[in-house]
Amino acid sequence: MTIVYQIGHSLYLNITNRCPNQCGFCVRYKTDSIQGYDLTLAAEPSVKEILEAIGNPARFREIVFCGYGEPLVRLAEVIAVSKFLKGKNIPVRVNTNGQGNLIHQRNIIPEIAPYISTISVSLNAENEDVYNQICQPSFGPGTYQKVKEFILACKPYIANIIVTAVAVPQVNIKTIQQIVEQELGVRFKLRHNDDIVQENSYGHK
Secondary structure (H helix, E strand, C coil): CCCEEEECCCCEECCCCCCCCCCCCHHCCCCCCCCCEECCCCCCCCCHHHHHHHHCCHHCCEEEEEECCCCCHHHHHCCCCCCCHHHHHCCCCEEEEECHHHHHHHCCCHHHHHCCCCCEEEEECCHHHHHHHCCCCCCCCCCCHHHHHHHHHCCCCCCCEEEEEEECCCHHHHHHHHHHHHHHCCEEEEECHHHHHHHHCCCCC
16 A cells, blocks of 8 residues: 655645535545555554654655545554654644644643644635535534634644645635635745645645
8 A cells, every 4th residue: 555655845644534524526436546546545553663654754845645535534643753853954834724633632732743844724715615516524513613723723833834725616716825824924826736646635745
């Protein structure tokens, strides 16, 4: 099974296939592989297996948690691996749907912030109705607002915050960008469906 996969100078960590969203644009529903890598996990890898799969992290520009699932489902493993990489001065990015606090029923940001350089959060909609329609969150109504609250809660702890949206017909990208830049006060990045298939489930590069 593929625990790590390289794209360019970055190494991606595929540590779970679990996710509380069922996004209609998710690559999991489009292909079994990313650039020839089969990301379907027979079992979730341990911290030891993840570190062994990484090998020498100094070979890479950054290490990114992003595969076929939501990495913050496995919070303890993300922290353990990120802490190790931080000790090696390797930049770490976490690509997330922003539901980590819902998953663990507490504010997890202070726990992960000391060990990561960048957090990239998928917002993907301009309001709750659209979000529920295209992302189908298992946490139900209110999830969209909780994702925005997660982004705001990151600001005191993490310097580099990126919020993304995928260009699909159901969403108003201009409105999303205004929400991200004016209401949330962080950097916006637009993603396209072709990028998703080329990279990963959230479409972050």
